[in-house]
Amino acid sequence: MEAQEFDELYAASFRRITSQVYAMIGDLDEATECVQEAFARAWANRRKLDKAEYPEAWIRTTAYRLAVSRWRRTRLAKRPTDRAVGSHTQLPAVDESHVALVAALKKLPEAQRQALVLHHIADLPVHQIAAEVGVPEGTIKARLSRGRTALAALLTDETPGGLAGGMSHV
Amino acid sequence: MSDPIEKLTRLGDAMEGAPMPLPASEIRARGDRIRRRRHIVVAGASAAVVAAVAVPVVALTIGGGSDDKPELAPSPTISDPVATAPLTTENLLTGEDAVYPTGGMVDWVESDTYPGDGQAAFSPCAQQSLDGLGAEAVLRRDFEFVVTETNEVDGTNYLNEVIAEFPSAADAEAAYAEIKEWHVECLPPGADRYDAGDFAAVPVGVEGTAEVQLSTYRPVDESLDPTGDLGYFLETGLVLSGDRVAVLSQSIVGQDYNFEADRRPIVVMLPDAARQLVLGNGDGQPSEPGGTRLIPDDFPLAAGWPDSSQADGEGLEGPNRTLPSLEFSACDATFAEPDYLDRLLATWSGAEDYRVRQLTVYADAAAATTATDELVDFFRSCGTGPVRDDGYRTDYEVVPVDAGEQAWAVLQRDSFEGAETPFGSTTVVVRVGAAVMILDHGGHAGYPSGDGQAAIASIIDEAAEPITAMTALRQAADGPDLTNPAEVTTIPDGFPLGLAISEPPEEDGGTNVAGPGAEVAGVRAQTACGTPLAMPNAGSPDPEHELGYSVSDIEGYDGRTIRAYPTVEAALDEMASLRAAVQGCNRDDDGDGRSDRRWRTFSSDTGYDSVTFGYTYDGTDDVGAPAGQLYTVVRVGNAILAIEWAGEYSAELMADSASTQVQIARGIGAEMCVFTVDGC
Missing domain, CATH: 3.40.1000 (Protein Transport Mog1p; Chain A)
Known part of the structure; x- marks a missing residue:
């Protein structure tokens, strides 16, 4: 992959992948830094990226893994996360409704959240999610169905005066 | 109820139009740094390092005020460290x-x-x-x-x-x-x-x-x-x-x-x-910095050296793994260095004062001893080098040094037309366990006052802290020395050898319970295909170091023995013998000529080094029920626990019983961690 091609990929997909990782982990700063680091690693491993059928998926998976790994290290060592690229980045404020949605997403089981994000935000077909996550398609369909139901209930519960009854585990 | 899908889709567009936090060029620069860290360009990197470090080490000059200063050689020179690096x-x-x-x-x-x-x-x-x-x-x-x-x-x-x-x-x-x-x-x-x-x-x-x-x-x-x-x-x-x-x-x-x-x-x-x-295997790529190390990055390799501000030259460089390794030559030959696992280097250089410390960890203490011996022998066998073009020649003297577990100094002294000169260098080699530190001093620090012993004493004294720190590397480099005498060689009081999953058996008219006690036989002798099975007791009691327990009743015999061996290696040998005997035996007879025994192994997931196996009679002589014996043998550290259950086994029943026996072995095994160096 040449520099120009990489730059185009970065320009075209950085915001999109960051949105997806943000939806998955619920922390925009962290998502931004992890996606930056994932792009840096992608450039460092560009031969590997050339072989990847879906470079975006490669970067998204790397960013997500970095985020999980940082979270784990931070939790274990109770130390600040390392800043991978440059200094702390200033990001635009996120719409309030997005914050509510991300908060609701965070309440879902990780597997359901990941399926929803990949399908409805990353716009991946079910078979591709199954390949990326490594589970059968039927499992992804079930997670999507349960996730949608649970998310709808959670978003309804956010409404003042709603009858909050907790999640229904089906 | 709101439509979550619509909201999700909108979230995907949440950042559209937002400014990019970093330009792509900066991301690529970061990627390049990562890549460089992994794959240092060999030619460029090594050449640069040689240029930077060869000056202080190689271009030592002599000549007592003369401008015509020949190089002081042979002395440690700089080598490209990446030709074919050893496995690390x-x-x-x-x-x-x-x-x-x-x-x-x-x-x-x-x-x-x-x-x-x-x-x-x-x-x-x-x-x-x-x-x-x-x-x-x-x-x-x-x-x-x-x-x-x-x-x-x-x-x-x-x-x-x-x-x-x-x-x-x-x-x-x-x-x-x-x-x-x-x-x-x-x-x-x-x-x-x-x-x-x-x-x-x-x-x-x-x-x-x-x-x-x-x-x-x-x-x-x-x-x-x-x-x-x-x-x-x-x-x-x-x-x-x-x-x-x-x-x-x-x-x-x-x-x-x-x-x-x-x-x-x-x-x-x-x-x-x-x-x-x-990496490093002749593919033109150096070993990759940043991997797991046997030498801690904060090893005090440079401790004791003067502050860089006192140097009229480069001062301190390192400690790191990127400085080129020392290369030794004498009598027109170059020392062929043995393989090693990890290496840290530091240099301190001032005007005509050149000091290098190189700490190397080998696979084990024996490999480190060999490396030390070979280096010392290399100089010793040279004795006196040839006369060089400049008229100088170097004498090599190897003297023992009192430091570490093994230490030598190589005094390299130059003479000119048979007359002594004040020029030379001193190399001290100190081994502790699997680690070898080479302290190499040249220039003014190599032969101060023309007194070799003073030079050695000064070098050792200056390096007191890193030499002491080498002992901490022993564990990291060698792992526990399995031949060391074990710390615990008796069975602790109250050891739960009679552990039962349900109600423990009680002595009554039909049940005999023996032990736990040092004199109780526990596991009995057994052979497989004529080979005695190596298990504690098994007919060779050692009451001083073992504990036995048995329960016998009409249904069968439950025997257990635990023995503490003098070393972990002895216990490992015992397990290896046992496995070799069991592995090669599928069928035998127990000597009565009537029945074939069929041997099988079972899953032995105790969490420790263990094997579970047994035999059942393949056919009976039409008298009585099928029978067999089931064994689980577990090693933890220098101790081995053997469990024998002899009863009316069919092949199917034995397979079912194996997991119960493994469960018991797992429970007792948990109490055996006292026999390990670092715990379980």
Whole structure:
């Protein structure tokens, strides 16, 4: 992959992948830094990226893994996360409704959240999610169905005066 | 109810139009830094380092005020360190590259790295160690299966990598073929069925061969799989490149293994493993900094040297792993350095004052001793070097030094036309365990006042702190010395040898309970195919170091013996003998000429080094019920516990009973950690 091609990929997909990782982990700063680091690693491993059928998926998976790994290290060592690229980045404020949605997403089981994000935000077909996550398609369909139901209930519960009854585990 | 899908879709556009935090060029620059860290460009990097460091070390000058200053040689010079570096931990798969591609729900996390194959077999199909196949150097790294959300370790699944370097490419190729054959014809301990998958080639982007195999076997231990629905998925990756071999073994317990063929974990990891394996192996790439080290980065290698502000030159450089290694030459020959595992260097240079410290860790103390002896012998055998073009010649004198566990000084003194000169250098070699530190002083610091002993004393005194710190490296480099006398060689009071899963048996008219006691026999002698089985007691009591227990009733005999051996190595030898006897025996008779005994092994998932096996009579003489004996033998540290159950076994009943016996062994084994150096 040449520099120009990489730059185009970065320009075209950085915001999109960051949105997806943000939806998955619920922390925009962290998502931004992890996606930056994932792009840096992608450039460092560009031969590997050339072989990847879906470079975006490669970067998204790397960013997500970095985020999980940082979270784990931070939790274990109770130390600040390392800043991978440059200094702390200033990001635009996120719409309030997005914050509510991300908060609701965070309440879902990780597997359901990941399926929803990949399908409805990353716009991946079910078979591709199954390949990326490594589970059968039927499992992804079930997670999507349960996730949608649970998310709808959670978003309804956010409404003042709603009858909050907790999640229904089906 | 709001439509969550619409909101989700909008979230995907949330950042559209937002400014990019960093330009692409900065991201690429960061990527380049990562890449450089991994693959230092050899020619450029080594040349630059030589230029920077060769000046203070090589261009030592002599001549007492004369402008015509010939070089002081031979002396330690700078070599390109990356021609063919020895196998190191940097050649192992990193934690970052060890992945379980399920979207981050679980991950392989590095847990341990050590020289050798390890005490536990790296694969259930392994028939011997890679040392046994002729490898000159073997390293292993274990990984834990961690659920990322909860950070819990799932101990039922494992991943490890073993890498080995052989004397030649032909030897490596033969070993590769042998290891492959093990995985084709395999019956793991406790398995009654093994389905070998085909080996398939995997492109890895380095010169050599890489293949992967997915095999399954069962049954899974009943405690994990009470309904019998699960199996072991054993994915094995092999890499052969030059004289090196890597074996990646991953075992997953499950009902299915839902990966596309090109997304299976080992297939994904194999290119990274191959890339790591070839680092430094004549591929023009140096060892990669940043991997796991045996020498801590904060090792006080430069302690005792003057502050850089006192130097009329470069001052301190390092400690680091990028400075070029010392190269020694004498009598027109260059010292051929043995393989090592890790190395740290530091230099301090001022005007005509050149000091280098090089700390090297070898595979074990024996290898370090050999390296020290060979270096000293190299100089000793030279004695006096040839007259150089400038009329100078160098005498080499090797003298013993009182430091570390083994230390020598090599005094290199220049003479001119038979007359002594004030020029020379001093090299002190200190070994502690598997670590060797070379302290090399040249220029004014090499032969101060023309007094060799004073030079040695000064060098040793200055390096007191790093020499002391070398003792801390022993454990890291060697691992526990298995031949050391064990700390605990008696069985602790109150040891729960009579542990029972349910109600403990009580002595009554029909039940005899003996012990626990030092004089109780416990496990009785047994042979398999005529070979006595190596187990504690077993007819050779050692009351001073063992404890026995037995329960006998009309249903059978439960005998147990635990013995503490003098060393871990002795206990390992005992287990090896036992396994060798059991492994080669499928059928025999017990000498009565009436019945054949059928020997089988069972799953022995005690969490420790253990084996569970037994026999049942293949046919009876039509008198009485089928019978047999079931054994579980567990080693923890320098102690071995053997459990024998003799009763009216059918083959089916024995298979069922094995998991119960393993459970008991696991429970008692947990109390045996006192026999280990570092605990369990």
